[in-house]
Amino acid sequence: MFVQTVALKDVKCYAFHGFYPEEQLTGNHFLTTIEVTFSPSTETEDLQKTVNYEVLNSIILAEMKATQKLLETVVKNMMDKVLNAYPFVLTASVGIRKLHPPMLGEVGHSFVELSYTKP
Template sequence: MMTTVSLKGAEFFAQHGYYPEEQVLGTTFIVEVDVTFDAGDESSSDELDKTVNYEYIYHLCCEEMKKPRKLLETVANTIIQQIQQRYSFAEEIIVTIKKKHPPFKGKVDHSAVTMRYIKP
């Protein structure tokens, strides 16, 4: 049985951005993570070590969002790599990072980057 554990709408203030003013001013980011794995016979287990702990995912995102980076792709990739190391049984990992109100001349709700890992 395939299971997906998700973290949705995790909000952080961070200073990611290509332009120096973005790294100074910062803005709000929304992070979403989906980790899919084959729970197999463990699907009826009530043990945390038999699944993906979304509290760990949240704390991982907190730590990575604190490190200013130029590209959201770098942040998303690092999150994916950390999840892969902790949960080698993950079949698919999807990370989306939304940048609220990017510094454009017009009104834009958010820009976003989505990266997907699929186990070979």
């Protein structure tokens, strides 16, 4: 069996996610990655039989605009949309890195990821 991967990695957005009110006012830079695997169709030129990474990008952009307190909520919302759009995926992962989160010390990024494996 062949397994195909389609992914968008490190889609950079400026968004206003954060638990603290200040974070929702000042915003921050985020990098989002979505990666899915599936059994490829023999019809390799049919966009309806694959995962369209333009759709993945639109999911990322829409959810990054919808301010949430927790990145856990954002990745879950993205995952739900990916699985709804592409029920044939075998695995999926959605990860968000918050660049230089506002905390003591020099923190490069915080990271939240959600993974799915088809039962």
